[in-house]
Amino acid sequence: MSSTFAYRLPDVGEGLDEAEIISWKVEVGSPVVPDQVLAEVETDKSVVEVPSPVTGTITSLAGDPGDIIEVGATFVEIALTDGAPGARADSDHGGPAGGGAANAGPAGQGEKPEAEQAPAAAPASASGDDRPQRVLASPATRKLALELGVDLQTVPGSGPAGRVTKEDVESAARGETSTAESPAPAEPAPAAPRVAAASREDEVVPLRGLRRQIAKNMVESWQQVPHITDFREVDATKLVAARAAVNEHLQSTGRAEKITYLPFLVRAVSIALARCPKFNASLDMGNEQITYFGSRGIGLAVSTDAGLFVPVLKDSESMSLVQISRAAQELADKARERSITSQEMSGGTFTITNFGSYGGWLGTPIIRPPESAIAGFGRIADRVVPVDGVPAVRPILPLAVSADHRLIDGADMGQFLALLTTLLEDPVRMMAEEF
Incomplete structure (x- = not known):
């Protein structure tokens, strides 16, 4: 009879109390073995790979890319394979589900409207309509998109976990430019008034990752x-x-x-x-x-x-x-x-x-x-x-x-x-x- 192992997020840095999920490398139903990478998370210092401590099958994932997970909160739950060893002797990051582990969802959940919530089994690298509502992109990429008038929601991301890169934004901008600057008709016509760049709506994004930690440290x-x-x-x-x-x-x-x-x-x-x-x-x-x-x-x-x-x-x-x-x-x-x-x-x-x-x-x-x-x-x-x-x-x-x-x-x-x-x-x- 198999049992469930609740793997709590370890302190992947030095005295950290939380981390942001960047991308999942597994999904519900994925078989895992010790040291297999489960996810990439971002701390105030670096992006870190979180490995599995046990052999088994993923039964649940705590959150989506962009969510904040507290150290000690349940990160993933793994159904242990019959006959396989449980958590390694040198691991102190988890225990059986219900054995006192924090099972609450990560801070920041609830950002996605219910209608847009993807099933837990959806790969973290999904793109298009399956991507999380908050587009994954660096501050520099967001700034470039604003400067070029590109809506990040419409840009397919080519980076890890569907992250939108500067190159993606530049490609999207070139495509819009080629459409907007079609040749003028040969027949003389009154010059149309030049239309100013369309006003951009305010963009509200969660304060996450390195910028969030910098803000806390400076305050x-x-x-x-x-x-x-x-x-x-x-x-x-x-x-x-x-x-x-x-x-x-x-x-x-x-x-x-x-x-x-x-x-x-x-x-x-x-x-x-x-x-x-x-x-x-x-x-x-x-x-x-x-x-x-x-x-x-x-x-x-x-x-x-x-x-x-x-x-x-x-x-x-x-x-x-x-x-x-x-x-x-x-x-x-x-x-x-x-x-x-x-x-x-x-x-x-x-x-x-x-x-x-x-x-x-x-x-x-x-x-x-x-x-x-x-x-x-x-x-x-x-x-x-x-x-x-x-x-x-x-x-x-x-x-x-x-x-x-x-x-x-x-x-x-x-x-x-x-x-x-x-x-x-x-x-x-x-x-x-x-x-």
Whole structure:
């Protein structure tokens, strides 16, 4: 006699309490074996595959793509195969149905009108009329659709689980354009008034996935952490020369790679954190204690179509400038491809955001809890500044640091920024400094 195993959603990240279903890889009636992928879910850090812990047959799925599932809630129910082992000994994610597992549906259910609810057995990759009411598409794709006047509901999605891609939207836009711009009749006729683009109706979409988590984190930071922010202008003359010298050396030794300014920023920050430990710390008001981190995990803010990712560069103090450059590029590529792991997004103790990478001059960075500080760097640009009392043109690097005022005072901020400025204005010093 077979029994039913209720598989509860495990914590697929680090201390997560919920995840969004991106796509199902099985349907009701599908046979499954241990480690077979059941679904892809999105956390605030990455897209994660959830494997089956048992052998059996799927009897129910909790929700549709786009739904939010709480950690510990029933994710799928599996009829165990007679004679097959139940949950593996190292699995603590589920138990027999009715044995105390949370069987309520995921948060966010009820978004689909009853008439449009697909049967639970419908594949998650269904398209057309069988797709969920909320079209699966990234924020960037939605923005493009709005700009081109394309109704996402009418666009067949070619991505995973029927997700609409930028290419799908562009194809739909080209099709509409070719119809609207048919040749004018040869017979002379009064010019018809040019019709403005049709007004678009408001689109209301659920706040989901990475953007939802970013919103929660930013509100938490701004409401709970008293920020102080200080600014500096760094004379980047020697920094520009140092980068040029490194890239010239790489070229002369036959290496087809160049470094940006980021490796210098990472190295300077790592040294400053070693000298100013309050900036490499975390304040826990609940337990009334401060943790001074022994390691320096430098979070690198990376902009993607889905939102801002912050992969963590670990052990940067043991890397050369070229090694930092390679590791940072690899992490950024993984973030943009959504292949980055939770481990690569964890362990940060301080964050760097580079306003200059998208042409920004300066900004006011917001701290990422539970960290105590964050540094933002603007775009290097020539400016007229006084040099020994005489106006001169110099490349200037704007710098902003925000810190938790509960832990860090103005004097601490001044010390940190003075050291950071000194290291960036004289990069040779950062090569000689010990960590």
